[in-house]
Each structure stands twice: as structure tokens, then as C-alpha cells.
Amino acid sequence: MQDVKADVYVPGHGPILKGASALDRHIKFYKDLRNIIKDAINDNIEATKISVPDTFGEPDEGRKNMTVETWLKFYG
Numbered sequence: 177m178q179d180v181k182a183d184v185y186v187p188g189h190g191p192i193l194k195g196a197s198a199l200d201r202h203i204k205f206y207k208d209l210r211n212i213i214k215d216a217i218n219d220n221i222e223a224t225k226i227s228v229p230d231t232f233g234e235p236d237e238g239r240k241n242m243t244v245e246t247w248l249k250f251y252g
Contacts, residue, residue, distance in 0.1 A: 181196070183195060185198070185199050187202070190202070201231055201232075204229075204231060205229050205231040205232065208229040208231070209228060209229055209243070209247060210247070210251070212226065212227065212228070212229070213226070213244070213247040213248060213250075213251050214251055216248075217248065217251060217252055223241070223244050223245060223248055224241075226244045226248075227240075228240055228243055228244065
């Protein structure tokens with residue numbers, strides 16, 4: 177998506193992204209999240225102790241838990 181220069185990006189899910197900087201923030205969030213989850217798996221950290229990047233502010237506890245569990249299953 178980064179190769180396409182657009183004013184608006186519509187991902188498969190999530191919010192519509194306005195401008196390249198919004199796209200860059202989302203990419204950074206997912207890269208950071210991937211690294212956090214992979215490190216947590218390698219270090220045997222339990223799901224409740226894993227934080228998510230605060231790129232978009234602190235998510236509510238339910239959303240955070242769902243995100244962590246989903247990515248633990250994906251990478252685990």
C-alpha cells in the first residue's frame with residue numbers, strides 16, 4: 177500500500193486512513209506489536225502481562241486482551 181500514493185487508504189478492516197502519515201502509523205503499530213508478541217512468546221510471558229503499543233492511546237482492557245490473544249495464537 178505504501179507504493180500507492182493516495183489521499184485515502186481503505187484497509188481490509190479498521191478505520192479509513194487519511195494520508196501517508198496515517199498509513200505509516202498503522203504500519204509502525206503492527207510492526208511494534210509483532211515484535212512485542214514474538215518477544216513475549218520467546219520469554220514465556222503470560223498474556224495478561226503483555227502490553228500493546230500506545231500508538232493510538234491506551235486501548236480498553238477488553239480490546240487489549242482480544243488483540244494480545246489473537247496475535248499470540250497467530251504467532252504461537
